[in-house]
Amino acid sequence: MKSTRRKFIKIAGMSALGWSLCPALFNGSSRAAGHNEGHSEEHSGSSANAHGHGVRWAMAIDTARMTDEIMQKCIEACHSAHNVPHINNKQEIKWIWPETFHHLFPGQMNDHFHTNEFPERKALALCNHCDNPPCVRVCPTKATFKRPDGIVMMDFHRCVGCRYCMAACPYGSRSFNFADPRKYLKESERTLEFPTRTKGVVEKCLFCYERLAEGKQPYCVEVSEGTIYFGDLNDPHSDVRKVLKERYAIRRKPELGTSPCVYYLI
Amino acid sequence: MLEKAIKGNKLYWGWLCLLLAVSGLGFLAYTVQMKEGLSITGMSRDVSWGFYIAQFTFLVGVAASAVMMVIPKYLHHYQAFGRVLILGEFLAVAAVSMCLLFIVVDLGQPQRLFNVLLHPTPNSILFWDMVVLNGYLFLNILIGWVTLESERKQVPPPGWIKPFIYLSIPWAVSIHTVTAFLYCGLPGRGFWLTAILAPRFLASAFASGPAFLILLCYIVKIFTKWDPGKEAIQSLAKIVTYALIANLFFLGLEVFTTAYSQIPDHMLHFKYLFFGLDGHYTYVPWMWVAVIAGLSAVLILLFPKNRQADNVLAFACLLVFLSCWIDKGLGMISGGFVPSPLEHVTEYIPTKLELMVTLGVYAAGFLILTILYKVAVGVKKEVGA
Incomplete structure (x- = not known):
């Protein structure tokens, strides 16, 4: 019985450790379970309502009516409202930008047929806010995550800048702040309504979550002269559902199973 | 045992000073990167990983290769490797240290590094890679140090180290498998989206790692007058030969699948690397040098007479190392990003500052390697092994 005190301290220490660990473990597991539930619900819904319950934001771009001027207006509205700097080199930042059909839908545009005007026509590219986003899957810090309303969000304060999400995104929708973006934003151009970013973090289109919260439409939709439809994919009466019912629409790289929520009306 | 590292001749100290100076220079370049961001690199929106991540990938392989001596020694009781095993384990320590440094210098926000621990995310392969x-790293420091210490005391290694040694075998395979999973699980990158990536990584690792170790053995022999043993080097040479053939075979499988199926997503990357795409040819000569160096190394190593001649073996090992380094340290990462998922061709060429940081990390790694090897060889000489 010589080591009684030693034994006692050992047991006391272990119990204290257990006591402090257990609640954390239980909390963690219950949170994870709750998360999974929401997740499976989102994906197991019937095909008529494939995006679970509640709001599921989606966009449909009318490529037939979209013009170069409208695209420029959309880009200008988005980039100036979100403090996206204009950097004119291969380390550029862009949330929304024009791209030819050939690049938007590689391999799908029958590029070799001379009668086909599609490959060289342009439409807007932006984050697809996928139902099954590879960028969220690979992020090691949950700095990019999926909201229940479908928006793929970014936490600019948590991002470590590993750029794994950029490698994972099959749509090239993400930009990295190689340099300090504030260097490229003139004081007069800067808006105080939206945060500027720091160097070393990734950014992209966030579907104007800050506008949606106020009941407004995204900036690009607002200035698009009716060529971009936006709304709740789960609401049969929303603009986006109505136009998708009437018109033929395609999505980018559907074969990858990411299930984008940006549609292109042909 | 560390005291062995502070007793050395002028050459030893001169070499250490040189490495310190180079890593200091690298650090200086890194301070510029800290200030200016990764804009000082040649990376871009389309090629968002570059030289740092490529070196990381290559060095994971070098680290994993220690297992090629652990298996014969501990599972087959092949005693010839007993002499040099410690060199393999310490090489792994240095290589993994460099890997971790390369990850850190590649981060945009390195001061937030511990977010990976604060917000552990098991669905991210990067989390598992960490x-x-x-x-x-921990396993190799532990095993290397404990076995070396008991060798110094001339007693058999303690029994409790055995489970760690056995654990280190699958663990070595895991580091390179998980590193391959970083790439081959990404839906939009046809070049990496192949199940052969992990096996190919392992094969090229087991070729380049032991080849480098053979070269290190020769260097140790010349500078310390301690002989790692002819038999160990010969056995390593056989391992290099097998692994190199496996690596080239896997590359062939990859090329066949891609070229015969002719799916553009996969084929364009090979086209870019080996023939150039849309007027961009930067990597073409490098890739052909890698293939030719690999094939010639096989031709040399296949004949036992060549392997037995020290000079020829060393030359072949250099070829193997060169071939694998170009393949993984240059082509593997750039090739995966070019063309981009939107089929734009943006080339990546590292900048001088980027190369300086890289060189600094390598110098830091070789500093660790030199000190550890000094200790190991010092102990070996002391006990007259």
């Missing part, structure tokens, strides 16, 4: 790399 786990396996740090685990492997």
Whole structure:
């Protein structure tokens, strides 16, 4: 019985450790379970309502009516409202930008047929806010995550800048702040309504979550002269559902199973 | 045992000073990167990983290769490797240290590094890569140090180290498998989206790692007058030969699948690397040098007479190392990003500052390697092994 005190301290220490660990473990597991539930619900819904319950934001771009001027207006509205700097080199930042059909839908545009005007026509590219986003899957810090309303969000304060999400995104929708973006934003151009970013973090289109919260439409939709439809994919009466019912629409790289929520009306 | 590292001749200290100076220079370049961001690199929106991540990938392989001596020694009781095993384990320590440094210098926000621990995310392969790399570093430091210490005391290694040694075998495989998973699980990158990536990584690792170790053995022999043993080097040479053939075979499988199926997503990357795409040819000569160096090394190593001649073996090992380094340290990462998922061709060429940081990390790694090897060889000489 010589080591009684030693034994006692050992047991006391272990119990204290257990006591402090257990609640954390239980909390963690219950949170994870709750998360999974929401997740499976989102994906197991019937095909008529494939995006679970509640709001599921989606966009449909009318490529037939979209013009170069409208695209420029959309880009200008988005980039100036979100403090996206204009950097004119291969380390550029862009949330929304024009791209030819050939690049938007590689391999799908029958590029070799001379009668086909599609490959060289342009439409807007932006984050697809996928139902099954590879960028969220690979992020090691949950700095990019999926909201229940479908928006793929970014936490600019948590991002470590590993750029794994950029490698994972099959749509090239993400930009990295190689340099300090504030260097490229003139004081007069800067808006105080939206945060500027720091160097070393990734950014992209966030579907104007800050506008949606106020009941407004995204900036690009607002200035698009009716060529971009936006709304709740789960609401049969929303603009986006109505136009998708009437018109033929395609999505980018559907074969990858990411299930984008940006549609292109042909 | 560390005291062995502070007793050396002028050459030893001169070499250490040189390495310190180079890593200091690298650090200076890194301070510029800290200030200016990764804009000082040649990376871009389309090629968002570059030289740092490529070196990381290559060095994971070098680290994993220690297992090629652990298996014969501990599972087959092949005693010839007993002499040099410690060199393999310490090489792994240095290589993993460099890997971790390369990850850190590649981060845009390195001061937030510990977010990976604060917000552990098991669905991210990068999280698992951190786990396996740090685990492997710990295992090799522990095993290397404990076995060397008992060798110094001329007693058999303690029994409790055995489970760690056995654990280190699958662990070594895991570090390179998980590193391959970083790439081959990405839906939009046809070049990496192949199940052969992990086996190919392992094969090229087991070729380049032991080849480098053979070269190190020769260097140790010349500078310390301690002989790692002819038999160990010969056995390593056989391992290099097998692994190199496996690596080239896997490359062939990849080329066949891609070229015969002719799916553009996969084929364009090979086209870019080996023939150039849309007027961009930067990597073409490099890739052909890698293939030719690999094939000639096989031709040399296949004949036992060549392997037995020290000079020829060393030359072949250089070829193997060169071939694998170009393949993984240059082509593997750039090739995966070019063309982009939107089929734009943006080339990546590292900048001088980027190369300086890289060189600094390598110098830091060789500093660790030199000190550890000094200790190991010092102990070996002391006990007259």
